[in-house]
Amino acid sequence: MSLVEALAEGLARASTLLPQDVVRALERAREREEGPARVQLEAILRNVEMARSGRVPICQDTGTPTFFVRFGLDFPYLKELFSAVPEAVRQATKTVPLRPNTVHPFTGKNPGDNTGRFIPAVTWEPLPGDSVEIHILPKGGGSENCSALKMLPPGVGLKGIKEAVVEHVVAAGGLPCPPTVVGVGIGGGADLALKLGKIALLRPLGQRHPEPEVAALEEELEALINASGVGPMGLGGKTTVLAVHVEYAHRHPASLPLGIAVQCWAHRRAVVRIGPDRSVTVSP
Amino acid sequence: MERVLTTPIPEEEARALRAGDVFYLSGLLITARDEAHKKILERGSPLPLEGLALFHCGPVVQKRGETWEVVAAGPTTSARMELFEAEFLRRFRPRVIVGKGGMGEKTLTALGEVGALYAHFTGGAGVLAAQAIKRVREVHWLEELGVPEAIWVFEVERFGPLVVAMDSHGRSLYKELSAQVERNMEAIRARIRGS
Structure with a gap:
């Protein structure tokens, strides 16, 4: 299988198959709700x-x-992978088919193949090793419009972070198509906080952050937001978020950046793994 | 028992439904987004709309030979149509407005005057919607407005589930809910500050 085919298959599956962890979370939510x-x-x-x-x-x-590529520095096909990403997007746009979603901000022109300047959005993360793991996250516009960056004064501490996240997600109401998955990035800088929020979305639902303080914050944020009563589609109910995931980076002493990445119920993700022998696995 | 409304829907059937009720729709469902609303108000509707259902939707369609097929047809955010909907309801008298996210006070008042409903369809559920669309009867102003903004006339069978989110008796689930959410938020803020 060519790398283009492998990635196009990953994008096709991400667009059409909801990962099992998300389906299970939606099923549990259905059992809790009424009306x-x-x-x-x-x-x-x-x-x-x-x-x-x-x-x-x-x-x-x-x-x-949107792609997050965790690549081994000794992966033998890096050059091929680099050009395979946009080519796979063009291919999947035709075969799935995907809606052409890239619009030039000045001319309004849409190339029609889901590529353009800086798009597909790819984050390259080098690691030791000789294989690659490519996370694919087709990100809807309605929920992305509800994402935000807050530059908090560090003095507000953890309480200030909690309040800002809850106020923001609750104020969005039904707009991001809840029940949503919320990725929270704390620290770093303005750009890194938002990036961390998006990276937090890649973690399967039900998997907590390995550090207990961070995991506790995730649980508390879920409980607080779900106490709001916004509910599925903003029509009222117990489930406003399916999950909140938190990632962090060290911060500047003067800054407490808070990135909030909001994802709709259709939390579409796929992972493509390629070994040094070009063996490919695609999930889901 | 699932309730099905069939177009043309008599006023008393719409008035009998209350906020929170669930129903399905059969008959004619006509799409109109921002541009279609604006143009219909300027120059009149290309087809009579009284008793029919209006859908805030820009569908994904495919042409096979001479027939149009609908691939996905989820609702778009209705709030943008608040600019036009009250006048639209008074002049063209559709009986049901289908969308997501709800509409404002002006629309709520007009729904009461003409005896119509605003019904919520699940955001993102574009395949479910497409499956209930049995045929594209006609399309108007396609060349001028393009696929998402054109006026598509769908024949639907048991389209739904639709939740009555705003009824003809002045009730809006969104209005009631936002008051409730604000009360809940006071308790949540106290919990955070006290922790």
Whole structure:
């Protein structure tokens, strides 16, 4: 299999198959809810099943193709991989098909193949080793519009972080198509905080941050946001978020950046792993 | 028992439904986003809309030979149509507005005057919506407005589930919920500050 085919397959699966951890979280939410909230989750789960069996995109907004490439410095096909990413996006746009979602901000022109300046959005992360792991995250526009950066005064501490996250997610109401998954990035700088928020979204639901203080913050944020009552699609209910994931970086003494990356219920992700012998696995 | 409304929907059937009720729709569902609303108000509707259902949606469609097929057709955010909807309801009298996220006071008042409903369809559930669209009967102003903004006339069968989010008796689930959420937030803020 060529690397282009492997990545195009990854993007196709990300667009049409919701990962099992997300499906399970939606099913648990359905059991907790009643009335209009339950109706929303039943519709969501039916839609997910139809997309899976018909191999069609889960949502008409097939998102901005976003890749996180964790590559071994000794991976033998780096050069090939570099050009394979945009080519795979072009291919999947035709074969799945994906909605052409890249618009030039000045001319309004859409190349029609989901590529453009800096798009697909790719984050390259070098690591020791000889294999690669490519995380694919098609990111919808409605939920991305609800993402935010707050530059907090460090004096507000952890309480200030909690309050800012909860206020922000609750104020967004039904706009990001809840129940959402929220990635929170703390520290670093303005750009790094948001990037960490997005990286936090890559972790499967149900998997906590390995450090107990961070894991505790994740649990507390979930409970606080779900106490708001915003609920599925903003129609009221117990489930406003399926999960909150937190990542952090050390911060400047004068800064406490807080990046909030909001992802809709259609939390589409796929992972492509390629070994030094070009063996490929794609999940889900 | 699932309730199905079939177009043309009589006013008393719409008035009988209350905020929170769930129903399905059969008959004609007509898409209109920002541009279509604006143009219809300027020059009139290309088809009579009284008793029919209006859908805030820009579909993904495919042409096979001479027929259009709908691939995905989830709702778009209705708030943008608040600019037009009250006048639209009074002049063209659709009986149901389908969208997501809800609309404002002006629309709520007009729904009461004409005896119509605002119904919420699950955001992102574009495949579920497409599956209930049995046929594209016609499309208007396609060349002028492009695929997402054109006026698509869908024949639908048991389209839904639809939740009555704003009824013709002045009730809006969104309005009631935002008051409740604000009360909950006071308790949540106290929890955070006290922790």
